[in-house]
Amino acid sequence: MDRQSTPPSQSASPSSANSLQTVAVVGLGTMGTGIAEVLTRAGHEVIGIDISEAAARGAVAALEAATARSVARERMTEQERSDVLARFRTFGDLQAAAHADLVIEVVPEDYALKQQVFASLDAIVRPDTILATGTNALSVTRLAAESQHPERVLGLHFFNPAPAMKLVEVVSSVLTAPPAVEAVTALARALGKEPVTAGDRPGFVADGLLFGYLNQAAAMYEAKYASREDIDAAMRLGCGLPMGPLALLDLIGVDTARTVLEAMYAASGDRLHAPAPVLGHLAEAGLTGRKAGRGFYTYEAPGSAAVVRDAQTPLDGAHLGEGRPVSSVGVAGSGTMACGIAQVFAQAGFDVVLAARSPEKAVAAKAAIGKSLSRMVDRGRMTAENREEILARVTAADSLEDFAGVDLAVEAVAEDLAVKQSLFERLDKICKPGAVLATTTSSLPVVACAKATSRPQDVIGMHFFNPAPAMKLVEVVRTVLTADDVHATVREVCTRIRKHPVDCGDRAGFIVNALLFPYLNNAIKMVEEHYASLDEIDAAMKLGGGYPMGPFELLDVVGLDVSLAIEKVLHKEFRDPGLAPSPLLEHLVAAGCLGRKTGRGFREYARK
Structure with missing residues (x-):
């Protein structure tokens, strides 16, 4: 390990990113090493400090390997690589941070350890040096309050892997001086990151x-x-x-x-x-x-990312038993989801009956499928001949009576239990013995649909995701009454239509909505509490969590009325106070602000 004898030159009082030229990183684990790489690549002198010589050697080796890859990919010259490596020096003692403009602490999440580091730094660094903690769980305010200069203490939360992730949360306590926040925020931007400011509470945004x-x-x-x-x-x-x-x-x-x-x-x-x-x-x-x-x-x-088999790993090609033969499918409904599901089955070679409530709706639904297939032709994903073959497999009907001969009936009507139960009563009378009856509900009890029939063993959930032709997932929902061969049938059908089936039991939200909507509800609560703005939260989740959309973007796309209905179902099923829908969501729905479809939700949208 390099034991530097001549410390870096002292710099002026930090007030901007340019003044934070020398940065000490305390703790050279995965996160500390990543932060050090980001800083050295951006031209900063970096002092890496760790009591473990192995950790320090590992940090140097990681930087060498990362910069070597950059040279090999022609993103950096050999001279630039040499300059980067020269800007990174490692030490085993906090004294090396004596002349740093900024110290970033990323030691393990243990308050006593972090407090000890900050107490030691108080006696070592200049009074104007900014001290930042990388914690995402412990109290920044408490660390600051026990410091000799609480005004210079803040949180600086990078995301792993630091070189790739764009988000940096800049966390201030009630004691933090605004110039320190401004300087670190400017630094984050200069590093090519997107800083989001946050108050001091566990987890931040x-x-x-x-x-x-x-x-x-x-x-x-x-x-x-x-x-x-x-x-x-x-x-x-x-x-x-x-x-x-x-x-x-x-x-x-x-x-x-x-x-x-x-x-x-x-x-x-x-x-x-x-x-x-x-x-x-x-x-x-x-x-x-x-x-x-x-x-x-x-x-x-x-330390490896490679997953290996263990006792819980499913067996490849595990056989669920014999399913029932399926060659024809009935889809009840004429909305976006029904049309998408019908298209999926027709593209997979099934004969499809698409039943709507009127001849006009039936014709319009088949036309919608034709338009969707035409877009695929325009994009070169299929030929015009393929389009005609697929469309010929779809029969538009205005009555469920045409489901008499189908092997699988899929209900995709409004998310209203009474409507679905009425439809299943009719399917029970119309469909042939042995036909599988499936509901695409996303939140209602499948067993309630099953009990509306005289053959509950034939009823199962097939929850497709919108848009059905593009989304690969289908949640296969068994009730306590579903027959084994019905389950096997739907799993086989999912494979034939090139979807990925996941098994789950019959409870509110199944897998995806049960995990997704509490997260969305908590995002709304953050706004209600004035902790962060819509833009800050959306940016944080896209940049820090890798989400394709921020929670408020997604809520407006899904529809606030739909979101509220699902959250009410989850709250009613699990009776957990934390699942109670946010009052702000209820108020927006009551005001008719339902998202993109009405031109206004959490944000306003231009009318088409």
Whole structure:
């Protein structure tokens, strides 16, 4: 390890990004190493400090490897690489930070340890040096209050991996001086990051929303409601997330997640933040995720991202038993979802009867499918001949009576239980014995539809996602009455239509909505509490969590009335106060502000 004898030159009082030229990073784990790389690449002198010589050597090796890759990809010259490496020096003692303009602490999430680091730095650095903690769970205010210069202490929360992730949360306490916040915010922008300012509370913006969602996913797995693979696949394929929640917990560290959630629960008292017991069990057993080689999943080696088979891994091609033959499908409904589902089945080679409530609606529904297929022709995804063949397999009907010969009937009408039950009563009388009857409900009890028939064993849930032709996920929902061969049939059909089926039981929200809508509700509560703005929250979740859309963008697309209805169903089913719909959401719906479809929701939209 380099033991530098001549300290970096002293700089002026920090008031801008340019004045923060020398930065000390205390703690050279994964996050500290990533932050050091970002800073050195941006031209800053970086002092890496860690009591572990192995950690310091690892940080140097990581920077060498990362810059070598940049040279190989022609994103950096050899001279630029040499300059970057020369700007990074490592030490084993905090004294090396004596002349730093900014110190970023990223030691483990332990308050006593962080407090000790800050107390030591108080006696070492200049009075105008800014001290930043990388915590996302512990109190910045408490750390500041015990410092000799609380006005210079703030939070600077990077996201992992720091070189790739654009979000940086700049966290100020009631004691932090505005110039310190301004200087660090300017630095974040100069590093090519998107800074979001936040007040001091556990989790801040992004993790404050993310960890509640992760906790619920852990609890869902612990309850054996769905397998870890199905939970993760559902959120990746149903929401477009880069990782499933359980895989993400393993990446973050199960112990770290538990610490963050403990702090969040202590501050909020919300039971949704109380760590799922499985997190404690795994942490106590040392099964903390990728870094330990095992967490929710098992990995090739500690620190490896490669998942290997274990006792919970599903067998490839596991046979569920014989399903029922399906060659013809009836789809009830004429809306966007019904048309999309009919198109999916027709494209997969099934004969489809699309039944609407009137001849006009039936013709319009088939025309909508034709337009969708034409767009695919225009984009070169199919030929005009293919389009005509697919469209010829769709029969437009204005009566459910045409379902008499179908092997599978799929209901895709309004999300109203009375309407669905009435429809299932009719399907029971019309459809042939042995036909599978499926509902596409996203939140209503499937068993209530089943009980409207004389053959509840033939009824199952098939929850497609919108737009059905593009979205790969189908939640396959078994009730306590669903027959095994019906379940096997729907799984086989999903494979034939090139969808990814995930199994779940018949309870409100299934997998995706049960995890998604509490997260959306909590985002609304953040705005209600004036903790962060719509734009800040949306940016935080897109840049820090990898979400394709921010929560308020998504709410306006889904529809605030639809969102409210789902949240009410979840609250009624689970009776958890934390699931009660936000009053702000209820007020917007009452005012007719339903999102993009009405031109106004959380934001205003131009009328088409």
